[in-house]
Amino acid sequence: MKTPLLTAMLLSAGLLLATTAQAxxxxxxxxxxxxxHSMDKKVVGPSFKDIASKYKGQNAQAKLEEKVKKGGAGSFGPVPMSPNPQVPDADLKVLVKWVLSQ
Incomplete structure (x- = not known):
């Protein structure tokens, strides 16, 4: 009797994660x-692919979440990244994970 409930919960969690990642x-x-930013070329800031390449193999999720939230400079040249405090933490986590997956 508990198995159908567990299965439904796991399917719901999987759909939520898939929807979040696709969003x-x-x-x-x-x-x-x-x-x-763009997917594959520098605009004002680096491309998402360049960011992913630079941080490949590193545990950079929290570092980049903070950089997006508070802003930063120097990682990709002299142009600073503006702070984005309006991005909710849940969305920020999804965005950074997605960028790093490129």
Whole structure:
């Protein structure tokens, strides 16, 4: 009797994660990330692929979440990244995970 409930819970969690991961390009649009970044070429800031490449193999999730939230400079040149405090932490985690997966 508990097995159907557990199965339903696991399926719901899987759908939620899949929906969240797929929503990342939409979140990038929603929070205006694409004003300065693109998938594969430098705009004002580095491309998402360049960011992923630079941090590949590193545990950079928390570092990049903080950089997006508070802003930063120097990692990819002299142009600073503006702070984005309006991005909710849950969306921020999804966005950074998505960028690092490129």
């Amino acid at each position: 990342s390009p939409e979140l990038a649009k929603k929070y205006n990330c694409l004003a300065c």
